[in-house]
Amino acid sequence: MYYKGIADKKDMVEIKCRIIPKPTSGTRPVYRKKSDNMNEPVLKGNSTGNVQYICGNCGSVLVHNIAQGEISVDIIFQCPNCNAYNEVEYH
Numbered sequence: 001m002y003y004k005g006i007a008d009k010k011d012m013v014e015i016k017c018r019i020i021p022k023p024t025s026g027t028r029p030v031y032r033k034k035s036d037n038m039n040e041p042v043l044k045g046n047s048t049g050n051v052q053y054i055c056g057n058c059g060s061v062l063v064h065n066i067a068q069g070e071i072s073v074d075i076i077f078q079c080p081n082c083n084a085y086n087e088v089e090y091h
């Protein structure tokens, strides 16, 4: 838990993504990280979002400051750290 104990981030919700096999090319949008900076998430939402999605395999942050439900469930995030394919799961 990255924000445990940090007062101004107390409402941050961390959600672990589900690992899926490599999708067939062109069937679903895959987001990959463009920069080499490991501290940058794959995608950043607006500042009012309080959800962050983490890799279901290694725990790296994939999406930061996004509102729950803002991301389409079709979108797949490829982890910049372990290259696993992550699917957003809604509960």
Ligand SMILES: [Zn+2]
Binding pocket: 055, 056, 057, 058, 059, 060, 079, 080, 081, 082, 083, 084
């Ligand atoms: Zn990972």
